[in-house]
Amino acid sequence: MTTDPAGSAHGADHGENHAVYVYGIVPADVEPEARATGIGDPPKEITVVRFGEIGALVSDVPDRPLGTPQDLTAHSELLDGSAAVAPVxxxxxxxxxxxxxxxxxxxxxxxxxxxxAALHELEGKAQFVVKGRYVEQAILREVLDENAEAARLREQIRSAPEEVTRDARMALGEIIYRSIADKRAADTRLAVDVLASVRPAVGERPPTHDQDAVHLAVLVDLSQRGELEEALAGLTEQWNGRIRLGLLGPMAAYDFVMKREPEG
Known part of the structure; x- marks a missing residue:
């Protein structure tokens, strides 16, 4: 996407009674790059419908039901690519x-x-996702070292046939689950404290896996991306061998400004 200060503020040229797919809202001066494409096979061309100081990224609707994995990817890739250069x-x-x-x-x-007003608030900003997952063997050792009952159950399970340790295995699994949940909460608080140096808006996401350690959406100024990466590098070093940490983005601010599906 590019911005065009002299861009038209009128609607794009789509035929009447021709359904359109709407991706997101952008400033009216945004112009799609020639390579920008949307859903469909072949991918549909992206245009902008404008009114006043805002516009909507749209394309024609494919002549088939929506919802393929390719459609979902095209939707997010267009929005994320736009967010890297303009508010969306x-x-x-x-x-x-x-x-x-x-x-x-x-x-x-x-x-x-x-x-x-919402676009003005997003000017120069984008969302990133911080995702960390515990190293399985490391976090299990940590739980067993810290919890005497878990260690006892582990030894009981090791020294007896599987058919007679069902209750012990269930009890150990429950202890591990609760312990990891407690550690997740503590490690998430630490991550939020470390990221405070870049003054982000932070949204905590639910875990997607039992061994997720940290799952945060952060909205930051793109000019501070280097500071964000530096802060996470410090955490990565601190958690080396315990948590594998990753950073996704920049992307559209899904966790902060997602608009509902329009009626029409």
Missing amino acids: LPLRFGAVMSDAQAVERELLQPNHDEFR
């Missing part, structure tokens, strides 16, 4: 309106001031 309010996957005129009349016009 992402819409949830599957937003379809009857035509470009409906996008202008039913989505952009009635929400113009709200969308403009």
Whole structure:
């Protein structure tokens, strides 16, 4: 995506009664790059429907049901690529309106001031996701070293046939689950404290795996990306051999400004 200060503030040229897919809201001066494509096979061309100071990234709707993995990837890739160069309010996957005129009349016009203000707040910012997962053997050793009952159950299980240790295995599993949940909460607090140096907006995401250690969405100024990476490098060193830490982004601010699917 690029920005064009002289860009038109009028709707894009889509035929009447031609359904359009809506990806997100951007400033009116945004112009799609030639290589920008959306959903569909072959991928549909991206255009902008404009009203006033805002616009909507749209494409034609494919002549088939939506929802393939390729569609989901195209939706997020377009939004994430846009967020790297301009503020964008992402819409949830599957937003379809009857035509470009409906996008202008039913989505952009009635929400113009709200969308403009939200885009202003996002200027120069993007979302990143901090994801950490415990190293399995390391975290199990940690739990066993810290919990005498867990260590006792582990020895009981090792020294008896499997068919007679069912209750012990269930009890040990419950201790490990609770211990990891407690450690996850503590490690998440530590990560948030470390990231405070870049003054992000932070959203805690639910774990996607039993051994997830940290799962945070952070909204930061793109100018501070280096500081964010430096802060995480310190955590990576501190947690070496215990937690594998990764950073995803920049991406659209899904966790902070996701707009509902428009009616139309």
